[in-house]
Amino acid sequence: MSQRLPTRWDIRWEEELIKIWDSEGRFKTKISGTRPVFVIDTPPPYLSSNRPHIGQTASYAHFDMIARFMRMRGVDVVFPFYADRNGLPIEVQIEKKYGIVAHEVPREKFVQMCKEELDKYEGEFVASLRRWGLSFDYWPNGTDSPEYRRMTQSTFIELWRRGLVYEAERPTPWCPRCRTALAEPEIEYKEEETYLNYIKFKVKETGEDIIIATTRPELLPATVAVIFHPDDQRYKRLEGLHAVVPPEGQVVPILPHRAANPQYGTGLVMISTFGDTRDLMIVNELKLPIRIIVDEAGRINTGKYAGLAIREARAKIIEDLKAAGLLVKQERLVHNVPVCWRCKTPLEIIVTRELFIKQIEFKDKLIELANKMEFKPPEYRQVLIDWIKSLELDWPVSRRRYYATEIPIWWCVKPNGERMPIVPKGGEYYVPWRDPPPPEVTDACKDGRLEGDTRVFDTWMDSSISWMYASGYTKEFNVFPKVYPHSIMRPQGYDIIRTWLYYSLLRAYLLHGNIPFRYVRINGMGLDEKGEAMHKSKGNVIDLLAPVEKYGADSVRFWAAAAGRLGSDYRYNENIIREGKEFVTKVWNISRFVLSFPEPAERPQLMPIDMAILAKLYDVAKKAISAYSDFDVYEPAHLLYNFIWHDFADHYIELVKSRAYNRDGTFTEEEQKAAVWTLYAVWRYSMKLLAPIMPFVTDKAWRLAFGKSIHDETIEDPPEEWSRGDASLFELLKKINSAVWRYKNRQGMSLAASLDKALYVPEAALQAAKDLKYTHKVLDVRPGHGAEQIDDEGLVWIG
RNA sequence: GGGCCCGUAGUCUAGCGGUAUGAUGCCCGCCUCACGCGCGGGUGGUCCCGGGUUCAAAUCCCGGCGGGCCCA
Secondary structure (H helix, E strand, O other): OOOOOOOOOOOHHHHHHHHHHHHOOOOOOOOOOOOOEEEEOOOOOEOOOOOOOHHHHHHHHHHHHHHHHHHHOOOEEEOEEOOEOOOHHHHHHHHHHHOOOHHHOOHHHHHHHHHHHHHHHHHHHHHHHHHOOOOOEEOOOOOOOHHHHHHHHHHHHHHHHOOOEEEEEEEEEEEOOOOEEOOHHHEEEEEEEEEEEEEEEEEOOOOOEEEEEEOOHHHHHHEEEEEEOOOOOOOHHHOOOEEEEOOOOEEEEEEEOOOOOOOOOOOOEEEEOOOOHHHHHHHHHOOOOOOOOEOOOOEEOOHHHOOOEHHHHHHHHHHHHHHOOOEEEEEEEEEEEEEEOOOOOEOEEEEEEEEEEOOHHHHHHHHHHHOOOEEEOHHHHHHHHHHHHHOOOOEEOEEOOOOOOEOOOEEEEOOOOOEEEEOOOOOOOOOOOOOOOOHHHHHOOOOOEEEEOOOEEOOHHHHOOHHHHHOOOOOOOOOHHHHOOOOEEEEEEHHHHHHHHHHHHHHHHHHHOOOOOOEEEEEOOEEOOOOOEOOHHHOOOOOOOHHHHHHOHHHHHHHHHHOOOOOOOEEOOHHHHHHHHHHHHHHHHHHHHHHOOOOOOOOOOOOHHHHHHHHHHHHHHHHHHHHHHOOOOHHHHHHHHHHHHHHHHHHHHHHHHHHHHOOOOOOOHHHHHHHHHHHHHHHHHHHHHHOOOOHHHHHHHHHHHHOOOHHHOOOOOOOHHHHHOOHHHHHHHHHHHHHHHHHHHHOOOOOOOOEEEEEEEOHHHHHHHHHHHHHHOEEEEEEOOOOEEOOOOOOOEEO
16 A cells, blocks of 8 residues: 555545445345345425434334344345425425415315425435435335335235224324314414403203303313312202303213312313313313314304304304403413414314324223333333323324325215225226226226215324334335344434324334334434424534535444434534544554555464454454444444544554564564554454444545445454454553553653663563563663653553 | 423533433644644533432433423
C-alpha cells in the first residue's frame, strides 16, 4: 500500500462507495438457500413530508447496522425499505394545499392527487437515507400498491371467513370533519374552555327540583339516566326514583353509579347517548336505551333542534332553558375534550354501521403471546401488556375516507331492501367503489342488486401485517414459511407500541394463532440538542443531510450509535458527530500505518505483549458481538471507540512501533514479524467489528488492503487462543507508558527525547522490556525500584 | 386525572448498595518518522431537594420540585 494516501479521510469517498455498492448489487435482497435467513420488519415511514428528521433517520441507521452485522455473521438478511402511503395525513395535506374538501371532489381525482404528492416525496426520501449508507433493499411498492393492498384485503377476507369480523351499529367515536369513525389510539385530548351549566330537573315521584351540572346541554334530549355516586349521602333518597329531563320532558331513571364524582358540579350527572366514552360505557353496562340525536356531519337530527350544528344547538338550548327559568347558573371551566388525532376537531359519539375486528375476547391469549416475544430492552413488554389490559372495545376498522385500502365487500341489495355482505375469494386487489364485482360475487347475488362498499380500512390494517410483507409474502423470494415467526425482528419506537406493535400481535394471533415475530427492538426518540422532540411547528427540526455534508455519513452514524442506550431517548449532539469525524480520521491513519508493512505470510512466535493485546481484543469482541446480537449498537460503538483509539493506537502501536520498523536491526526478524502480524490481526478484526457502524472508512481501507469489500467478510467469534494472553500485562504497560509520559512532560521534555536514565518496572513488565526501552528511549529497563517514583502506585521508577 | 421514564463536572454521558466513568469544553506542555481533526498532562462534581432503610445510598423506599413520553 502506498504511503502517499492523504492523512485525512475525504467524505467525497463516501459517495463513490455508495455507487460502488450499488453497482455490486449490495442493495438487493439475496437468498442463498443455504444460509440462515433473518428478516428486519423495517418501519414503513409515513411520507407526509419530503424528508425524515434526523432522529428518525438515526433509528433507521441502527437497523442498518444490525443488518450489516447479521450479514457479516453469515446470515441472509431481508432488510426492505418501502413507504407507508395510506391514510388521513396525506388527504388532509391535499385538502389544505388545494383548498378542497375530499368528499366534494370526484374520488378518482382525489386519490390521484394524493398519489402524485406522495411520489414527489418518496424519491428524495430514499436518496437521503441512501446517503447515510443505509443498505436496505428499496421496494417501490408501498402500502398503497396493488401488491400490498391485495395482501391487506386477502388477510381481511380470511378473518371474515373465520367469523372474526362483524358489522354492527355501534356508538363510535366519530370525527365530524373527517367523517370517519376513529379507534382508541386515534383519539387525542385537547383543553377547551367552556361552561358548566347547572340545570333544573324535576323528580317525577316527588315533584322536587334537582340540579344537574353538564358541559353538554345540547345532549339533554339524548339523556337516558341520571346518576349519583353510591356513597353520596345527599342523593341516597333518590335511588329508584325518576327524573323529568328538560326541555323535552322525557322520564329517566335515577341510579347510583361509581362513575359519578360527588365533587364535580352537584354530584348528579346526566348520562346521554352519547356524550363521551364514559357515557358510552355506562349505557352499555346498564343496558340503557339508545337515543340518537347527532348525525354524521355533527348535526342534531331530531326534535326541536334538528338541523343545528352541535355548538348552535348548545347556544339555542341554553337560551331556551334560561327563558324557562331552568338554568340555575353557569361556571367557566377548562376541561379536556376528545379530539381527532389528525385535524383536532372535537369528536362526537354517534351510531354508525362499522366493521369491527374482534379483540376483547382474546385479551388473555394476547397477553400470553406478548410474554413470548423477546423485548429489547425488556421493560417495554409491560407497556404492551398494560395496553391490552386497558382495551374495552373491539377494533373498528372501517373508515369513510379515500386514500387507503378499500374494504373488499359488495352489498347484495335484495328486492325487499335487505342488504347482504358478500366478500370475494381473495388474492386480487379489489376496488368495490370503482370496479365491477368478480364472478363469485355476482353468483352469490342472483336475486339482488350489487353495491360496492365505499369504505376503506384503518391504516393499521395495512401496517399490522408489515412483517408478512417484509418476509416476501407477496414476492418471488417468499421466505415467510421459513422465517415465521422465529427469525423476524421488529424494530420500532416506543411511541407506537399501542398501535403498530399491538395490532401486529392481534393480526398474527387471528391469522396464525401465534406471535408476529420473535424479537421486538424498541428504540428511543431522537430529540433536539435541548432534549425536546423535533416538530416542524416548533422549528427545531434538524435536517438529516446537513451534518452528513459537513462531517460525512460515518461520523453521523457514529453519533446515531453512540448517543444513547438502546430504548433510551437520544439527543442531537454535534460534539459527538465531530468526535465521530475524528474517529474516522484515526481509523484511517491506523489503517495507513498498519498497511504500510507487508503482512507476514506465516504466523511468527508472538511476544507476551502481542498476546496481551489479543487477549484484550478477545474480551472486546465477545462483548461487542453479544451486544450486536441483542440488536444493541450503543455498546459496540463505545467498546470499539475505546479499544481502537485508547488501547490499540495509544498504547499497543506506540509500544511496538520501533519493533515493527526495526530500522537499526535491534530486534530479531521473528520479533519484528510478530509485531507486524499482531498489528494486522488486531486491525483486521477490529475493522470488521466496526464495519456495521462505520461502513465507509472500513470498506475503503479494506479494499485498498485486500482488493475486496469488508462487507463480504465474516465476523467469526474471536479465536479461543487469544484469550490465553495476559490482558493484565497490557493494563500494566499502559500505566508505565502514562507514568513515563507524565514524567517527561513535567520535565519539559519532548516525548520523543531520550531519557538518560534507567526505567524500573514490576517484574511482569520485563516481558516487554525491549519495547519499553525503545519506545521511551531510556538506557535500560530493570526490575525493582530506582531513585525516583513516577507513578501513584509505586510501580514505576527511574534512576 | 393515571401510568412509565429521566434529573450525575459548563455541556453530554456511564455507574444503580461501599463517596464517581468516559467524552467534550477549559488550562498547560509537545512539529513523537500513522494521525496537530494529533500526542501527553492537568482543571472541573453538596451525584435535583427533603425524609427514611442500612455499618454504608447517585445507587433501595417515601414525599416534593423540574423535564419528557404515553394514556384517560
